[in-house]
Amino acid sequence: MNSAQGGTETxxxxxxxxxxxxxxxxxxxxxxxxxxSVSQVVVIDPSEERVAKLRHSFPEVDSYPDLESxxxxxxxxxxxxxxxxHAPLxxxxxxxxxxxxxxxxxATELRDAHRMVRTAGEGGVVxxxxxxxEYHSAVWALREMVARGDLGDLYYLDTSRxxxxxxxxxxxxxxDLAPHDISILNYVLGSTPTSVECWGSRHAHRRLEDIAYLRVCYDEPHVEANVHVSWLDPCKVRRMTVVGSSKMVVFDDLEGEERIRVHNKGVSERDDSADLTMPPMSYRYGEVVAPYLAFxxxxLLEDEHFVDCVLTGMRPLTDGANGLAVVEVLEAAQLSMKEHREVFIEEVRRSLRVDDEGLLGTAALVRREAV
Ligand SMILES: NC(=O)c1ccc[n+]([C@@H]2O[C@H](COP(=O)([O-])OP(=O)(O)OC[C@H]3O[C@@H](n4cnc5c(N)ncnc54)[C@H](O)[C@@H]3O)[C@@H](O)[C@H]2O)c1
Incomplete structure (x- = not known):
């Protein structure tokens, strides 16, 4: 790992x-x-207006109009x-x-994501x-609950942004928005999906879809997640629900104090469900608990982790392979939206052309390392 480039050595x-x-x-x-651990922050932006605005808060900051300089x-x-x-820079x-x-x-294309991972590997850089x-304490709590089996068998997950x-x-x-949900799902489930279906449409914008619904299917654990993202909704919503056979959890990022609420609620089929005079399901209503989450x-944690990784040579929690795995799902979802069908992640992996053998070799390696 080349942590001593350009001055950190001294x-x-x-x-x-x-x-x-x-x-x-x-x-x-x-x-x-x-x-x-950061000695200096410089800014790079061609917009003089943006630089002038930033200087209101940070007057002494050095600025450059482009990366090269x-x-x-x-x-x-x-x-x-x-x-x-992102990819060219x-x-x-x-x-x-x-x-x-x-x-x-x-990246906006899977090919670019592979190129970035390969370039990092060749250059020995982070x-x-x-x-x-993935640096959010509520998301860590969700992952722990799922890993410990607190919720029972996972029925489904649902996210709205x-x-x-x-x-x-x-x-x-x-x-724009689904990378958040896919990265949370992959992290909470400790897995990556096998297929995705996506439906989206354009309304206020002529060229770009402003609403999309995804059905993301995982094999291990065997569970599906519904993801709804929209730029065109009257209400701000940032919510994820995980429903299991024993408990249900809601992560609402707009709730200042109680972002995670664990509902001890459940529904099960009655033993006597053949009796048509009785309701078919029995309901269990228990307490709602909002666990303490470290603030x-x-x-800040993400940036600190990046700097630590550069200085120590540690592999980042959200490394290039993590980014690439999410782009695979986005690219599959984009294809699904276009062709109105379920798209398997393996299909988008295979779609990289044969003359990219080097790239595919890197991808296989990256996925193996990510397991
Ligand atoms: N992780 C998160 O929670 C999160 C939240 C918001 C945005 N984002 C991401 O951050 C990125 C920026 O989003 P934003 O909302 O700040 O956009 P923005 O439009 O407010 O800012 C983009 C800036 O990039 C500058 N720019 C354009 N081309 C450049 C170049 N070649 N070199 C240097 N500067 C250049 C523009 O002048 C502008 O100042 C996006 O990728 C977005 O998805 C992440």
């Missing part, structure tokens, strides 16, 4: 560039600046630019020996994806 601290200082990148600037001043890069620029930085944290969506929810949202220029709602800021 100082043990990192110079971090943040490419894209819009809504989300400016938060990375704040969190990176708060870390002791910033390269000598950084050891590591956060890519928080529009999604279609990340690869250019990694080819120059820089470590990279790429925001979601990791590549991490900003799947922020809705709002009168910010339309993106270069990706539809599927690539943390997921983005």
């Amino acid at each position: 100082t043990g601290r990192l110079r971090v560039g943040v490419a894209g200082i819009g809504y989300w990148g400016s938060k990375h600037v704040r969190t990176m600046r708060s870390l002791d 910033a390269l000598p001043a950084i050891d590591a890069l956060v890519v928080a630019t529009p999604p279609s620029t 990340a690869c250019a930085a990694m080819e120059a020996g820089k470590h990279v944290l790429v925001e979601k969506p990791f 590549l991490m994806v900003g799947h922020t929810f 809705l709002n009168l949202g910010l339309y993106q220029q270069d990706v539809n709602v599927l690539f 943390n800021e997921p983005l």
Whole structure:
């Protein structure tokens, strides 16, 4: 691992560039600046207006209009630019020996995701994806409950990420919002899906789908998840429900105090269900518990983890393979939406052309390592 590139060898601290200082990148600037192991944060953005705005909060920050001119001043890069620029910026930085944290969506095409993973491997640099929810204490609690079997047999999962949202220029709602839900599902279930069905439609935007529904199927554990994402909904919703035979859990990210609520509720078929004078199901209503969750800021933990990985050579929790696994599902969902059919993840893996043998070899390796 090349943790000593560009100056860290002597100082043990990192110079971090943040490419894209819009809504989300400016938060990375704040969190990176708060870390002791970061000696300097520089910003990279062609928009003079954005740079001037950021200088209100951070007057002394150095800025560059493009990545190329910033390269000598950084050891590591956060890519928080529009999604279609993620792969070219990340690869250019990694080819120059820089470590990279790429925001979601990791890439807008599976081919690009493979290229990024391969470039990181060849350059011996850290590549991490900003799947922020994997650094969220409520999501850790969900994963623990599922792993311990607290909920009984898993029946299904359901997620909703809705709002009168910010339309993106270069990706539809599927690539903008569903990466969060897919990364949470993969993390909570400790698995990746085998197939996906997706239905989406365009309303307010002529070219980009603004609502989408996904059915994501996992084999191990054998369970399905329904994902609803929308930029065109009157209500802001950030909710995930996990329903099991013993208990049901709701994670509502808009609930300040009680983000996780465990409902000790259940429904089961009556033993005497052949008796048509009786209702077919019996219901169990128990207590609702909101477990204590340690307060943390997921983005701060994520940035801290990235810097630690660069300085120690540790493999990131959300590494390139993690990002690639989510892009596989997005690409399968996009195809499903287009062709109105279930798409198996294996199919999109195979669809990378035969002349990409090197890429496919890397992908197989990455998946094996991820198991
Ligand atoms: N992890 C999360 O929870 C989360 C939340 C919001 C956004 N995001 C992601 O962060 C990224 C940025 O989203 P945003 O809402 O901040 O977008 P934004 O439009 O507010 O900001 C994008 C910025 O990138 C700049 N930019 C464009 N091309 C560039 C280039 N080649 N080099 C440097 N800068 C460039 C633009 O000038 C702009 O300032 C997206 O990928 C988005 O999906 C992640």
